[in-house]
Amino acid sequence: MNSIYEIIGGILILVGSIFLFLGGLGILRMPDVYNRMQAGTKATTLGAMSVILGVGIAQLGTDWTWMVKLTIIIIFIAYSNPISSHALARAMYRRKRYPIITSTDPNMDAYREVSENEKMEESK
Amino acid sequence: MIYILYIAMVLLLVGMLFAVVRFVIGPTAGDRTVALDTLTTIMVAGLVLLSAVFDRFIYVDVALVYGVLGFIGVIVIARYLEGAL
Numbered sequence: 001m002n003s004i005y006e007i008i009g010g011i012l013i014l015v016g017s018i019f020l021f022l023g024g025l026g027i028l029r030m031p032d033v034y035n036r037m038q039a040g041t042k043a044t045t046l047g048a049m050s051v052i053l054g055v056g057i058a059q060l061g062t063d064w065t066w067m068v069k070l071t072i073i074i075i076f077i078a079y080s081n082p083i084s085s086h087a088l089a090r091a092m093y094r095r096k097r098y099p100i101i102t103s104t105d106p107n108m109d110a111y112r113e114v115s116e117n118e119k120m121e122e123s124k
Numbered sequence: 125m126i127y128i129l130y131i132a133m134v135l136l137l138v139g140m141l142f143a144v145v146r147f148v149i150g151p152t153a154g155d156r157t158v159a160l161d162t163l164t165t166i167m168v169a170g171l172v173l174l175s176a177v178f179d180r181f182i183y184v185d186v187a188l189v190y191g192v193l194g195f196i197g198v199i200v201i202a203r204y205l206e207g208a209l
Contacts, residue, residue, distance in 0.1 A: 013173070018135060024142035024143045036146070037158050051173065052168075092154045
């Protein structure tokens with residue numbers, strides 16, 4: 001007989017694991033290093049926080065001390081993941097890896113010209 | 125409840141497999157580092173799930189230490205790629 005804590009925790013664990021799977025898929029699928037960073041950092045942050053919160057809620061009926069340490073892990077993930085992705089994005093920008101712009105939207109023309117000019121200046 | 129944990133671990137395993145493929149075939153060092161960051165975050169969630177499967181509270185500490193070490197490793201590699209180290 002499942003308690004209400006296990007039902008809520010199981011739903012949170014399933015949603016979080018689907019988000020983690022989509023994060024891994026985005027890492028494989030996306031064409032550019034910035035797109036991969038976008039897919040691989042935000043989705044896995046939400047997915048990991050949801051999975052850990054779900055485990056804590058599922059154990060809440062039997063032992064409440066799980067929730068304390070799992071809350072510490074959630075807080076740590078919430079501040080460490082944006083810091084690491086920001087450091088990576090800054091390193092890639094300073095190594096002159098510009099985003100690949102494949103959109104045909106005319107609003108993107110200005111960015112495309114800036115990107116190509118900087119590439120030409122780099123190759124000189 | 126235990127079947128939900130098994131389904132979640134299979135999903136995490138497939139996501140980690142995709143990230144490992146990107147880690148192997150990544151064209152530049154930045155792609156490999158992004159894949160390593162994603163692997164670390166998925167692995168922390170997987171270790172917490174493992175501690176729930178085995179019902180051992182002490183395994184949560186392993187997830188916490190793994191998260192700290194993976195974060196520091198990614199920061200150090202990013203600073204090295206930037207040229208600041």
